Amino acid sequence: MTTRRLRAICRKEFIHIIRDPLTLAVIFAMPMFTMVLFGYAVRLDIVDIPTVVINLDQSPESRRLIEEFDSIPYFRITEILHHYEPADRVFKARRGRCILSIPRGFAEGLHGGGIESPQFVVDASDSNTATVAAQYATAIVEAYAMNYVTSIASTPSIASAPWVASIPSVPSPDIRLLVLYNPEFRSTWFIVPGLVAVIFMMICALMTSAAIVREKETGSLEQLLVSPVRPLEIIIGKLLPYVALSVMVTGMALLVVTQWFGVPFRGSLLLLAGISLVYIICALGFGMLISTVTRSMQVALMIALVSTMLPSIMLSGFMFPIRSMPLPIQWITRIVPARYFLIIIRSIMLKAGTLPDLVIPMISLAGLTVIIFGIGMLRFRNSLE
Secondary structure, eight states, X not given: OOHHHHHHHHHHHHHHHHTOHHHHIIIIIHHHHHHHHHHHHOOOOOXXXXXXXXXXXXSHHHHHHXXXXXXXXXXXXXXXXXXXXXXHHHHHTTSOSEEEEEOTTHHHHHTXXXXXXXXXXXXXXXXXXXXXXXXXXXXHHHHHHHHHHHHTTTOGGGGGXXXXXXXXXXXXXXXXXXXXXXXXXXXXXXXXXXXXXXXXXXXHHHHHHHHHHHHHHHTHHHHHHTSSOOHHHHHHHHHHHHHHHHHHHHHHHHHIXXXXXXXXXXXXHXXXXXXXXXXXXXXXXXXXXXXXXXXXXXXXXXXXXXXXXHHHHHSSSSSSOGGGSOHHHHHHGGGOHHHHHHHHHHHHHHHOOOTGGGHHHHHHHHHHHHHHHHHHHHHHHHHHO
């Protein structure tokens, strides 16, 4: 292998990339656009749940309870009705996802009148939103009851109210909650770093497979084969420009993650850069492997999209916890490179993870990189020869 021939191939590939606006758009614009789009669209926080209130009591106490619901970002009061309306009608018309029903005599019930408790009805067709909404509503009502009991403690009969009977009348042990790494429970801090893993597996595989298959279609690859250039020099010379560009885009992506979305970076930038390089090589090798089984650019792009995006989103832990998947699927996730890079980037950025903390995912990622890149290089070299 001569440095001169290698430089010539790298220079040819760089010129080809610069003169192709579509390739430049895929390399630079597409990752940034996807990160911003997914960063704002994919949220695990449940906020602004449309809520309809049926206030049959119309007392100061009932209005204060409504204000408690309206004062927090989890619920958004869309209607306040003063007459009964069936929950089925409200939910089918999509007027709300929850109904807070305050019965007549609610204020009297607070003073021990034995009146029926408030009712919270949830549309559970979306089970995740329904579960969270029910937990929020329970916490709000219990806090309201406790505050009300405290404010009018001079009224002994308050303890007999049915909907506050479960509140302990004697001091109970207090749990001291300490939240580490994400004290404000921002789902963006969890989602956005994971986007780096998903996007770069997809983009790197797309770039490599498209570049190689395009040369097959135009016939320029055959021209290289009749030159004195060796197959290994062709492989390395074509991949090095994409490695350099991927490193540049990784730096831009980290700037978007930290400066735009405000995700903290607490670990070592050098450690993340080294591991990201291994991950990029793995993705480029996978793209090279795709190029050996296709001869059409459209087919190569389709295979690259499906085989990188779906596993990286569904089977890597990006959205869904792996431990909750069936055991056979958990074993399949072990061959998804994004699974290990997700653990690494989230640990370094949020937990200041160090090299000893990340030995197992690093070894797994390096092993997959050697296997994928090795198979891709062998198949591509054999096809050239």
